[in-house]
Amino acid sequence: MPKLPAPPLPKVLTPKPKRPGDNGNGSPATPAEAGITVVDWIDERMSISPGVRWLLFRKVPRGINWAYTLGSATMFAFLAQAVTGVFLAMYYRPDANGGAYASIRNINDNIFLGQFVHGMHKWGASVMIILIFLHMGRVFFFGAYKYPRELTWVIGVVLLILTLAEGFTGYLLPFDDRAYWATIVGVNINGTGPFIGPFLSDFLRAGPEFGATTLSRFYAIHMLLIPGAIAALIGAHLFLVTKLGISAPPWLKAEEPDVLQRAEA
Amino acid sequence: MPGAFEGETVTRRNFMNLTAQGAGIIAVASFTLPALGFAFAPVFTREPVVWQPIGPPSMFPGNTYTTAVITIDPDIGQAGKTIAYVRKRDPGIDTEPEDQYNHFVALSSRCMHLGCPVRYVDAAERFICPCHGGVYNFRGIPVGGPPVRPLDRFYTRVEDGLIQIGPRYSVNFELHRFSPRDPGEPLNGIGQFLYPARFSTAKL
Numbered sequence: 001m002p003k004l005p006a007p008p009l010p011k012v013l014t015p016k017p018k019r020p021g022d023n024g025n026g027s028p029a030t031p032a033e034a035g036i037t038v039v040d041w042i043d044e045r046m047s048i049s050p051g052v053r054w055l056l057f058r059k060v061p062r063g064i065n066w067a068y069t070l071g072s073a074t075m076f077a078f079l080a081q082a083v084t085g086v087f088l089a090m091y092y093r094p095d096a097n098g099g100a101y102a103s104i105r106n107i108n109d110n111i112f113l114g115q116f117v118h119g120m121h122k123w124g125a126s127v128m129i130i131l132i133f134l135h136m137g138r139v140f141f142f143g144a145y146k147y148p149r150e151l152t153w154v155i156g157v158v159l160l161i162l163t164l165a166e167g168f169t170g171y172l173l174p175f176d177d178r179a180y181w182a183t184i185v186g187v188n189i190n191g192t193g194p195f196i197g198p199f200l201s202d203f204l205r206a207g208p209e210f211g212a213t214t215l216s217r218f219y220a221i222h223m224l225l226i227p228g229a230i231a232a233l234i235g236a237h238l239f240l241v242t243k244l245g246i247s248a249p250p251w252l253k254a255e256e257p258d259v260l261q262r263a264e265a
Numbered sequence: 266m267p268g269a270f271e272g273e274t275v276t277r278r279n280f281m282n283l284t285a286q287g288a289g290i291i292a293v294a295s296f297t298l299p300a301l302g303f304a305f306a307p308v309f310t311r312e313p314v315v316w317q318p319i320g321p322p323s324m325f326p327g328n329t330y331t332t333a334v335i336t337i338d339p340d341i342g343q344a345g346k347t348i349a350y351v352r353k354r355d356p357g358i359d360t361e362p363e364d365q366y367n368h369f370v371a372l373s374s375r376c377m378h379l380g381c382p383v384r385y386v387d388a389a390e391r392f393i394c395p396c397h398g399g400v401y402n403f404r405g406i407p408v409g410g411p412p413v414r415p416l417d418r419f420y421t422r423v424e425d426g427l428i429q430i431g432p433r434y435s436v437n438f439e440l441h442r443f444s445p446r447d448p449g450e451p452l453n454g455i456g457q458f459l460y461p462a463r464f465s466t467a468k469l
Contacts, residue, residue, distance in 0.1 A: 096340070096341040096342075096344060097340065097341050097342045097344075098342055175344075180344060181381065184379075184380045184381070185379040185380055185381065185396070187380075187447075188379045188380040188447050188448045188449045189379060189449065191447040191448075191449060191450060191460075192449040192450060192460075194459040194460065195459065195460075195461070197447075197450075197460065198446065198447055198450065198460055198461065198463050199308050199463060199464075201447050202307060202308045202463055202464075202465050203304075203305060203307070203308050205307075206307040207307045207310070207312065207465055208312055208445060208463060208465040208466045209312075209337045209338055210337075210338065210341075210344070210345075211338040211340065211341065211345070212338060212340035212341050212345075213307075
């Protein structure tokens with residue numbers, strides 16, 4: 001007698017297929033696997049791992065050296081400024097009638113680790129300026145700004161200007177004598193630019209004289225306007241660096257025929 | 266036109282594209298333009314004219330300068346104050362024409378190099394700037410160092426027996442009056458065209 005096919009089971013009785021990452025008992029076998037599962041869960045939805053691999057695990061030319069880390073160093077200096085700056089803003093008051101100076105005194109003298117965080121921000125500012133100039137020097141003297149990396153260079157120059165503007169606007173915020181007079185002198189230097197200089201000075205000071213809103217204006221530019229622009233431009237800078245790759249050091253060119261010969265042999 | 270009905274000059278797809286993009290531009294402009302105008306407003310706002318009394322005429326002889334503390338910005342305490350050097354006008358020295366505003370000469374202590382505060386040294390009859398060595402003579406005209414024009418002045422007038430100090434004005438080397446300029450901006454020759462008058466201040 002021919003065997004009849006088994007009748008179809010009702011849906012509730014059919015075994016369910018395994019879900020991805022399911023080892024049968026409903027829980028990950030080891031904590032390490034649990035971590036992978038979390039990452040996988042996110043990556044399954046965002047598909048971010050190819051991008052991370054593209055950004056971090058890329059080919060670099062032979063002969064690169066420590067000078068190639070100056071860009072990253074500058075970026076980490078910026079991150080340090082961003083983090084310490086955010087927390088300094090929790091205690092700082094942009095009040096030109098003595099409150100700003102008093103709040104800086106309070107940060108330095110009374111707040112736990114206040115002097116340390118303020119010091120990191122203050123000295124970190126100089127570190128960032130030094131690093132960004134060293135980075136620019138490396139790119140310039142290695143000829144790394146040449147085709148196809150001109151746009152990376154242009155964005156870098158804008159980042160340099162914005163960083164200097166951060167230094168200028170941040171200089172006023174402690175609102176001591178040096179801050180006040182440095183800002184007077186700085187705004188007047190800016191005013192010597194022909195035609196638009198005087199109007200730019202009025203914009204910076206919020207009027208023809210240094211006044212109550214000059215400080216809050218500098219504070220807003222220092223902590224909101226420029227950092228946002230710097231963060232966005234660092235993103236574009238990094239995208240271009242990753243997309244175009246790092247240029248080889250200039251002395252590597254002399255070795256190229258040798259490399260080719262070895263490849264042919 | 267392909268994709269259009271008879272009599273239509275723009276396709277419906279194009280029309281929708283333009284409408285959506287136009288709406289986006291209008292939406293962005295509706296918050297960006299007011300915010301920018303808000304930020305740039307002080308550039309176009311005229312400061313009010315304020316006269317402050319500094320004392321009776323007997324306090325300010327003509328052969329030397331007496332300091333008067335005046336308020337530039339009343340909202341920021343000590344930082345909003347500055348010093349004016351005041352003396353009675355001396356027709357033997359002051360060759361600029363006399364009018365209602367200069368019976369008393371009031372010089373600003375703001376150096377015309379970059380804005381540091383100058384001090385008057387009586388023995389030398391010179392104004393000296395501590396920052397970069399600017400030197401001015403008794404009339405406030407530069408005789409050494411980097412300043413690009415004579416010291417700014419303030420309008421003065423005598424009212425109810427008291428000298429009042431008014432708004433600031435700038436002068437060129439011939440002591441012709443100009444609306445207030447910032448330090449570092451020359452007013453002789455091409456300077457007066459390179460550094461135009463600002464909207465925020467004006468001559469009286």
